[in-house]
Amino acid sequence: MSARLTEQEQRLWHAWKIAADTVRQRVAEEIKAGSGLSDQDFSIVTRLVELGDGELRQNELSVSLRWDRTRLSHQLTRMENRGLVTRSAVEGGMLVRITDEGARLVRVARPLHADAVRKHLLQRTVGIDHAALVRVLEQLALDSPPTSSR
Template identity: 30%
Template sequence: MTEPDWLDEREQRAWRGYLALNTEVQRRVARQLLRETGLTGAEYAVLVSLSEAPGGRLRVFQLRHAAEWEKTRLTHQITRMVARGLVAREPCPDDPRGAFVVLTEAGWEAVTAAAPRHVAHVRHWFFDALKPEQVDALIDISRSVLTRLPEADRAMGEPCSQSIAAEAEACGPDPAGAIEACTALGGLSEMSEIPEPCPPCGNDDGGDR
């Protein structure tokens, strides 16, 4: 059996530091947002995606691709948000099995009120600790890893995520856009590209619609 290619001490420190950074910052941002707005991190992420979509609506499978959540998890999340009046389900006229998730007026008011607080929390717990050159380094690191992921997936025989190319492009040369995309701290990346549905209301994978 081939000897595992163990991480050396420096690599372990980098990897464990990245995991701790991701967990601790996200936990604080989500906790404070919940205290101040009553929105969970997952609710906020769904609302952001809908607020940026044309007409404030997306197909269920589009949200699932953007979130990279399991079908059951997203279904339960949407059900809870419908009960709170934050989103609504609407049928797709050209697909009897399909449905749209639509941002309600209450959902729009909630995300509009929460967004300034969220960005303030991200700045407080993340960017205020970094020097400008460290932000540039983070952009470069994110772009390098995300760009390589499709090739690494193929080497492992894994299907590529549809969001990888968009995320890598978002971390590309425009620093302002990259900062937002590479540091979105929540269930959904706030700058994720949403896959286009098959016309007119088609599903791309035959799963939950």
């Protein structure tokens, strides 16, 4: 294998990075403008609501987000200071709970998120087989790359 990417490989890599960054940034900007929640805030509060009925152990939250513990801890401190979540010690770790204010902002942000995803991703990929795209993206998201059959 060559030490450098071919022109086509480089084009694919840059297109992937720019598209992923652009779509995510646009969606995050619309959520922030309409609800005040940052991309990180939204990720956490929606996980708490969807996976834990409003609460999760901090380590479970870290795994579900694929964030390291330090990053999550710093973000949760910022969110605690803004009244979005609380943390309490429980046997074997910390329990993170969404507050009433955090839950209120989730209700505000969810339709903003849905509209932004439709506008910046789904409407811009009309004509593309979304089921095939999902399969490709899920394959890319796997922790270990597929083994070569060579």
